[in-house]
Amino acid sequence: MKHITSRENALFKELKQLASSSQARRKAALTILDGVHLCQAYLEHSGQPVWCVVSETSQQNPEVAALLASAENALVLSDGLYEQLSQVEHGVGIFFVASIPTLSPPNQLNETAVVLDNLQDPGNVGSLLRSAAAAGIEHVFCSPGTVSAWSPKVLRAGMGAHFLLRIYENTDLLSFLNPLVATGSIPVLATSSYAAQTVYQVNLNRPVIWMFGHEGQGLSDQLMDCATEQITIPHQGKIESLNVAACAAICFFEQVRQSLDD
Template identity: 75%
Template sequence: MKLITSRENALYKELKHLATSSQARRKANCTLLDGVHLCQSYLEQIGQPQWCVVSEASQHHPEIAALLVQTEHQLILADALYHALSQVEHGVGIFFVAQTPSLVLPEQITQTAVALDNLQDPGNLGSLLRSAAAAGIRHVFCSTGTVSAWSPKVMRAGMGAHFLLEIHENVDLLSLLKNTTIPVLATSSYATQTVYDCDLKQPLVWLFGHEGQGLSDELMAYATEQVTIPHQGQIESLNVAACAAICFFEQVRQNLK
């Protein structure tokens, strides 16, 4: 294990650039996984990270020590240096630097998938990805305007779901849906059919849009069906992550019958 104590260390400067710049992470095709749970999930589902980085004070923590035994490329940072990089307040003192996957966009969607247009909130996206993975959905397609799925905030909200999904980013959803032969379902508060009345016992594409503006008219035109989620009280609409979770697990319920 290599101990770094100087802010002038070249490798430390590289790590700080990655920790503080989304552009640097995109250019390097990597992300930061902060915390024991994310790191453990990555080891179990993907394999070795580029770097396992721990704070000097945390290296003997039982959970971190167990992860260090499993990793090959390790860095120990003096505590002050580590805390300047970590984005988690009161974290346990470990993060991975890991490659983001490069995937080939399929010509057609044949399995149940999620298409996301212009989602902006990292927490919403991470929660939605977690629900999708829990519902057994594997394929997610994000439009160019959607927040980066591999940003550290989305990663933390996803709680390891990313490693169970194939996430395609910067997708032209109009072109993708144009070639889709399975049903495309979009939620709308103006729809008359509820999600509970819809036949979900088949592969389909779930289509969700921007938190405030919803789906564009162009994308909504590709929806085979529009469905609504009935709710009581005076709340006008549901959070998009909650809405997606209800849809995903209604599909699970129907397929378990």
Template identity: 60%
Template sequence: MKSITSRDNAFYKELKALATSSQARRKSGLSLLDGVHLCQSWLELRGAPVHCVVSEAALANPEVAAIAAGAEAAGAPASVLPDALFGAISQVEHGVHVVFLVASPVPDKAPGLVESSVLLDGVQDPGNVGSILRSAAASGIRQVYCSPGTAFCWSPKVLRAAMGAHFVLDIFENIELAPLVRSAGIPVLATSGYAAERLYALDLRRPVAWVLGHEGQGVSQELLALATHRVAVPHAGKVESLNVAACAAVCFFEQLRQLQA
């Protein structure tokens, strides 16, 4: 395991840029997975990372030692940093200091809407995007299409919120959603707090595409007009609407409930 002790080390500077700059992550096609759970999930589901990085203190942690050994056994290089240097590349407070540098997966050409999918129309909050990805993966959905205005899915905050869901999903970013909806081979359901159709009245025992919109503005008028159904999740009380991630979870698991019933 290589030891890096200088802030001027070229690889360390690259790590800092990837940790702090979305532009650097997009340009390089690389991402950082921060923490034991994400690194373990990557090893189990994707194999070797590009590089494994740990702090000196974390090497005493049996889980971290096992992750580093697993990465090296899979053919990945590993480096150790002093704790003070590691702190600049981790955004997890009081976390266990292990990071994987990985190539952000780029799926093949988008196949179009032929199986249950999620379309994110300008969902900007990274926590919401990550939660939606996690719910999609847990409910059996495998394809996610993101409009240009949606938060970058491989940012650290989205990765942490999704808790490894990225590794079992095909995520297509910077997709113009309207042409996708026009050519859909399955029903397209756009969520809206003002829709007349109620979620629980729909037959969801078949593939559908869920459209979820911007936290404040909701799904665009263009996509609402193109959708097969405009759907509301019923709720009691005086709250105007559900958080988009909560709405997504209710929709996805109602579909799963019907499929399993």
């Protein structure tokens, strides 16, 4: 176990870059998992982190002590140095530095998947990933314009869902979808307020690809053209549309309901 007490320490400077810069995280293919729950989930599903970083005081916390004992590479920082790195107010005092998986999209797909086109809000993306994992969905394809799925904010909102998913970032969505649409191998569904059929009427007791777009602009026209079916989510009141994460959760769990009723 290493102890760091100086801000001039080279490893501390590297950690500070990772904690504060998305560019540094992309370049190093590393991210920050802040908090006990994310660290526990990572150990359970993904193995050892690059670093387990804790504050001096947090070692007294039983949950932190257990994680520290399970981690092979541990760093203890003075409380003052740790506070310069943590992005969570009143956190418990532990984070992991973990590798970001790099995956190539599969050539064929015969199970339910999610496509995200240019989503911008980390909370929306994290919540959507959490719902997808809870619904038993494994594959998520993100366009280059979508917020980084492995950013600390998205990870915190996902609450460990990332480690149950295969997330394909910077995917050319049209190149991925067009062959599937051409062969008719799997339905591609998009939500639209103009659709004739509701999510409760369409057959979801089968693998489908769900597409969700930008919070304000929705899916691009090109991606909407890829949809083999469009559906709407009926709602009451004078709200024009639903939050994209809420919309996705309704779709995912209607699919779960139909599978259970089969």
